[in-house]
Amino acid sequence: MAYFVKTVGLDEEMITRYVKYQSVKPDNSLSDFVESFWMLHNPNDSDKQVVVLPDGRVDVFFTESATDAFHITLLGIGTNPVHSTIKANRTTFAISFKPLAAEYLLKENISDLLNKGKNVSDDFWDFSSSDLLDFKVFCQKATQKIKSLVPNELDSKKQKLFELIYNSNGAMTVEELSERVFWSSRQINRYFSRQYGIPLKAYCNILRFRASFQHIKEGKLFPEQNFADQAHFIKEVKKLAGVSPKQLAQNQNDRFIQFSTLPEK
DSSP, X not given: OOEEEOOTTOSEEEEOSSOEEEEEOOOGGGTTTEEEEEEXXXXXXXOEEEEEOOOXXXXXXXXXXXXXXXXXXXXOXXXXXXXXXXXXXXXXXXXEEOTHHHHHTSOOOOGGGTTOEEEEOTTGGGOOGGGGSOHHHHHHHHHHHHHHHOOSOOOHHHHHHHHHHHHTTTOSOHHHHHHHHTOOHHHHHHHHHHHHSSOHHHHHHHHHHHHTHHHHHTTOOSOOSSOSSXXXXXXXXXXXXXXXXXXXXXXXXXXXXXXXXXXXX
């Protein structure tokens, strides 16, 4: 079984039978843009097959292994479960961004990266393979770089929109969000589709799904988020995970990697 321990200087460290995972939350000053910094290491001599679930994040991966040279990958928002491989002896450091970061920090329109990724320059933000030697130092370097890129002003409507979306775990309707930010639902959806490749409602559904992860892992196989009823909950989980809530909770062989790295409570 996986087990969970607190580590000085880290928000979370998880060690399972297959991987080592560490996560650090960003400074409050970066809360509009960064969700977390994290590290995943497969210390074994065999590959680990996993399923990555939609979580609403935009990720930049910094990866190196004995058989793969250092490379950096930008992943857009996912809407489907993805079968992936954590290669033997591979180390990955990553920055998980909130969508606003794509526009304001990465200067990227990621609509064409829906459910896919692309390699970026190996000297992106002056990172190199040597930055994968120490996770704490990596987080410090990434934090300094991001702070240097944060603009003096943000579009207040966009900032407020994402604040409401995240604070409600995607539970607010498009109409409610539109009224709160004084931005028409038509314009919001146009912005989301053009910038991220996904309608706002679909994005909110992903966040609501992700907010149920901890409950499902604890065996609470009924909706605790804003789902209409049990049938709606099961339908949405199957749509985004490809399996039922019960199968997610079982997480055989730690294949659902986000469930494996959730803390035990």
